[in-house]
Amino acid sequence: xxxxxxxxxxxxxxxxxxxxxxxxxxxxxxxxxxxxxxxxxxxxxxxxxxxxxxxxxxxxxxxxxxxxxxxxxxxxxxxxxxxxxxxxxxxxxxxxxxxxxxxxxxxxxxxxxxxxxxxxxxxxxxxxxxxxxxxxxxxxxxxxxxxxxxxxxxxxxxxxxxxxxxxxxxxxxxxxxxxxxxxxxxxxxxxxxxxxxxxxxxxxxxxxxxxxxxxxxxxxxxxxxxxxxxxxxxxxxxxxxxxxxxxxxxxxxxxxxxxxxxxxxxxxxxxxxxxxxxxxxxxxxxxxxxxxx
Amino acid sequence: xxxxxxxxxxxxxxxxxxxxxxxxxxxxxxxxxxxxxxxxxxxxxxxxxxxxxxxxxxxxxxxxxxxxxxxxxxxxxxxxxxxxxxxxxxxxxxxxxxxxxxxxxxxxxxxxxxxxxxxxxxxxxxxxxxxxxxxxxxxxxxxxxxxxxxxxxxxxxxxxxxxxxxxxxxxxxxxxxxxxxxxxxxxxxxxxxxxxxxxxxxxxxxxxxxxxxxxxxxxxxxxxxxxxxxxxxxxxxxxxxxxxxxxxxxxxxxxxxxxxxxxxxxxxxxxxxxxxxxxxxxxxxxxxxxxxxxxxxxxxxxxxxxxxxxxxxxxxxxxxxxxxxx
Numbered sequence: 154x155x156x157x158x159x160x161x162x163x164x165x166x167x168x169x170x171x172x173x174x175x176x177x178x179x180x181x182x183x184x185x186x187x188x189x190x191x192x193x194x195x196x197x198x199x200x201x202x203x204x205x206x207x208x209x210x211x212x213x214x215x216x217x218x219x220x221x222x223x224x225x226x227x228x229x230x231x232x233x234x235x236x237x238x239x240x241x242x243x244x245x246x247x248x249x250x251x252x253x254x255x256x257x258x259x260x261x262x263x264x265x266x267x268x269x270x271x272x273x274x275x276x277x278x279x280x281x282x283x284x285x286x287x288x289x290x291x292x293x294x295x296x297x298x299x300x301x302x303x304x305x306x307x308x309x310x311x312x313x314x315x316x317x318x319x320x321x322x323x324x325x326x327x328x329x330x331x332x333x334x335x336x337x338x339x340x341x342x343x344x345x346x347x348x349x350x351x352x353x354x355x356x357x358x359x360x361x362x363x364x365x366x367x368x369x370x371x372x373x374x375x376x377x378x379x380x381x382x383x384x385x386x387x388x389x390x391x392x393x394x395x396x397x398x399x400x401x402x403x404x405x406x407x408x409x410x411x412x413x414x415x416x417x418x419x420x421x422x423x424x425x426x427x428x429x430x431x432x433x434x435x436x437x438x439x440x441x442x443x444x445x446x
Numbered sequence: 447x448x449x450x451x452x453x454x455x456x457x458x459x460x461x462x463x464x465x466x467x468x469x470x471x472x473x474x475x476x477x478x479x480x481x482x483x484x485x486x487x488x489x490x491x492x493x494x495x496x497x498x499x500x501x502x503x504x505x506x507x508x509x510x511x512x513x514x515x516x517x518x519x520x521x522x523x524x525x526x527x528x529x530x531x532x533x534x535x536x537x538x539x540x541x542x543x544x545x546x547x548x549x550x551x552x553x554x555x556x557x558x559x560x561x562x563x564x565x566x567x568x569x570x571x572x573x574x575x576x577x578x579x580x581x582x583x584x585x586x587x588x589x590x591x592x593x594x595x596x597x598x599x600x601x602x603x604x605x606x607x608x609x610x611x612x613x614x615x616x617x618x619x620x621x622x623x624x625x626x627x628x629x630x631x632x633x634x635x636x637x638x639x640x641x642x643x644x645x646x647x648x649x650x651x652x653x654x655x656x657x658x659x660x661x662x663x664x665x666x667x668x669x670x671x672x673x674x675x676x677x678x679x680x681x682x683x684x685x686x687x688x689x690x691x692x693x694x695x696x697x698x699x700x701x702x703x704x705x706x707x708x709x710x711x712x713x714x715x716x717x718x719x720x721x722x723x724x725x726x727x728x729x730x731x732x733x734x735x736x737x738x739x740x741x742x743x744x745x746x747x748x749x750x751x752x753x754x755x756x757x758x759x760x761x762x763x764x765x766x767x768x769x770x771x772x
Contacts, residue, residue, distance in 0.1 A: 224486075229510060230469035233491075234484070239530035240493030241454075241479065252488040255449045255732070255759075261718060261767060263728040 183210070191219040365392070365419040366412040368441040372396075373432035374404040384431065385411050389418025410441055447767075449732060450488035452758040454481045459752025461503050462741040465510040470527075471741070471750055472513065473758050476500035480515050482527065485743060485750075488760045494525050496532050503544045507551040512573070514554055516542030522556050524577065533577035540564045544597045547573070548604045553585065555607055557595040566595050568609055570621065588624045591617065597643040601666055602650070608666070610640040610654050618669055628669040635671070636662065641681060647688040647744070655681035661695050663721070675719045682738050689746025690768065691721040696751055698736030716740060716751050727770060732759055 187200040197217040205211045226234075238245065245251065369381065378394050385391055393412040396405045413419040419440075427438040455475035463472045464485060471485045478497045483490050499519030506513050506527065513525040518541040524533040540561030547554050554573050560566045568588040574580045593612030601608055606627065607619045614637060616630040630636075638658035645652045651672060655661040657680040663673040679697035686693055696716045714737055715729035735754030742749045748762040 226469065227467040230467045233469060233510065233528075236491060236528055238490075238492055239528075240481075240495055242490045242492045245490065251452060251454050251490050252483075253451050253453075255451055257448075257732075259447060259449055259730055259732050259761070260764075261728045261730055261770075262715075264726045 191217075195219045364442065365414070365416045366410050366441040367419050367423055367438055368408065368410055369426075370408045370437045370439075371434050372405065372407050372409055372436065373434050374407060376405060376409070376432065381409055381411060384426070385413075385422055388413065388422040388425070390414045447761050447764050449730075450760040452483055452488045452490070452760065453756060454483070454490055454493070454758070455479070455756045457500070457756060458735070458754040459739050459756065459758060460501065462739040462750055462752050462758065463504055463506060464741050464743050464750075465506045466508050466744060467510065468744040470506070470510060471758075471760070472504050472506055473739075473752060474501040474504050474515065475752070475756065477756075478517070478519075480504055480513070482513075483758070483760075485748070485760070488758075492530050494523075494530050494532075496523060496525075497521070499541070502542065505545050505547045505554070507547055509551075512547075512551065514545045514547065514573075516545040516556060518542075520558075522554075522571075524573070524580070534580040536571060536582060538569075540566075543594060544599075546599045548600045550604070553600075553604065555598050555600060557598045557609070557611075559594050565589055566591060566593065566611070568595060568598050568607060568619070570607070586621070586624050588619055590626060591615070593639075596639070596641055599643060599645055599652070606666075608643070608652065610643050612639045614638055614640055614656065614658070616640065616654055616664060616669065618666075630664070630669055631671070636660070638680075642684045642740075644684045644686050644740075646686055653684045653686055653693060655684035655695055655697075657681065659697075661693065661719075663693070673721065673724050675724055677717055679736075682736060683740040683751075685740035685742045685749065686721070687742050687746050687749075688744055690770075692727065693719045693721045694740055694742070694749065695719065696737030696740045698738075698754070714753065716749075730761060733757065 183202040183204075186202075187198075189198040189200070191197040195218055197219050199215045199217070201213045201215070203211055203213060372381075376396065378396050381394050381396065382391060385394075390413070391411060392414050394409065395411075396409040397407075398404075399406045411419075411422070413422065423438050423440065426436055429436050429438075452473075455473065455477050457476035459473060459475045461474040463474075464470070465472070469485050470491070471483045472480060473483065474480045478499060478501060480494045480497075480501050481490060482492055482494075494513065494515065497515065497517040497519055499517045501515050501517045504513060504515040510527055512533070513527045514522060515525065516522045520538050520541055522536040522538070522542045522545060524535075525531065526533055536556070538556075538558045540558045542556055543559050544557040545554055552573055554571050556569045556571060558564070558567050558569065566589070569584045570586040570588075572581070572583075572585050588607070588609075591609065591611055591613055595609050595611035597611070598607055598609040600606070600621070601618065604621055607621050608616065609619065610616045614635060615632075616635065617626055618628040619626050636654065636656040636658050638656050640654045640656045642655040643652060644655075645666075649666060651663055651665055653661055653663050659677050659680055661675045661677075661681050661684050662671055663675075664670065665672055675693060675695060677695055677697060679699060681695050681697045683696040684694065685696075694716050697714075699714075713731060714733040714735060715731040716733075716737055717729045718727040719725065720727055730751075733751065733753035733755055734757070737751050737753050739752035740749065748760065750758055750760045752758045
């Protein structure tokens, strides 16, 4: 049965249909706002109902801790509170920003007591020692000492680097590895620490990387590894990027090392990026080792 | 805590002083206009207009009716705290660096800088109850120290005057005769200019802060060195908590360190030390420039700091401040 389209007297069902925003629920009243007054602990709860953006009814419960702070004021102080303003304070507008409450919360930052500092350095040392044994083998190729220092830090830097033996080692490495694996112990020895040429290849790669390493200084403090990777990638494949971190501030110390796979790429990177303006600082890019040509 | 920032001064702050009841805070700055604020919410009450030079120091009488200020314009002025009206002007031949009311507010000690031919001096002036009867004459003038006398205060019961200054020596003078009674020991004393001095609430000991990056605690009667607090920055301001055994040092930055340090904003801090253990408790950061003035509210529950950045920061302590344990 067709109902008369009387604009004034539409039934609520028709109204719902006609409305553009079908989810207008203002017809259904919201429950009233409830305030559960401060109890003996000073906890006050306010329960409100409202509509969120999706049009759903939402119950919002706010919990307050009400604390009355009473201060005793001297008689004179109370009197002074009602003094008239004078001097430059007379013509102060209501919205003047002479006095503002800080937006940040400031805390009394406890300083690291000396005892704690010592523990931190001890922990770092222990970690370093662990790293030497467990993860990588810190061996120096120039003087052959293990667990002591990296090649680039070798005190005997002027010893000739071994470049010849590597070419010979490579073809025999497979045989070497096979031979050794038969005589290995019962426990599994991972390839990186197995005796044989594999290790040498590893060091070969690493040493090559050291030679192809460039040092970037005057680096902007918030530069990340990815930024440097992006910056240097156009010159060629990168083997490794190391950004020196400052553990206290979580920023970097302003310098980094980038190791290319190919030396010519590193050279080109130095020539192009030295003096390049990056994030408002002029970069200094040079070989990380003293020029060993 | 949420510090209240008060930016009423256009130039660096030089001195901060609370009144005895702890409801008013007086600030002096290089902008010629000392200002008074309400100490609970930092609302500005008024300014004292009249000086023609940087205002280095101020003190307020016990009943908070009179304010005395010393300025680089070679005058010391007496003001009515409530109305801001000038009551009297003392004229000197050189900038006034420090003022202090005596117990009873009948006398004031004023120090003047060395200027041209004038040597630095400590003046004692009588303060009359009625400003109309005020005279210019000095009760006593003490000369002797070389270099600027940055601070001179009254000792217990007004019997002595304690002075400290650019020559890094702390001295105790007899307030009636002007004779020097004691001098701090050269080896144990400060090595560089003493910039600030703060007395304890009961006057039995006082603290001096110096550009040699340390602050020292001395006994008022015997001038023996009790404690030393070491920081990494030259100390510009010192304050002692009247409630807990805490000492606060505020400082600047060595000129040589300016280019090499981290320039993060808001890094200048007021360092808290345990008075007895001499150990650092922590710091309250926030100022954008070296801290030049520190003052504790007499109730010990809040303190304020004034910096080179022209801001006065008023801090009301959180409840856990009072539970700090080393």
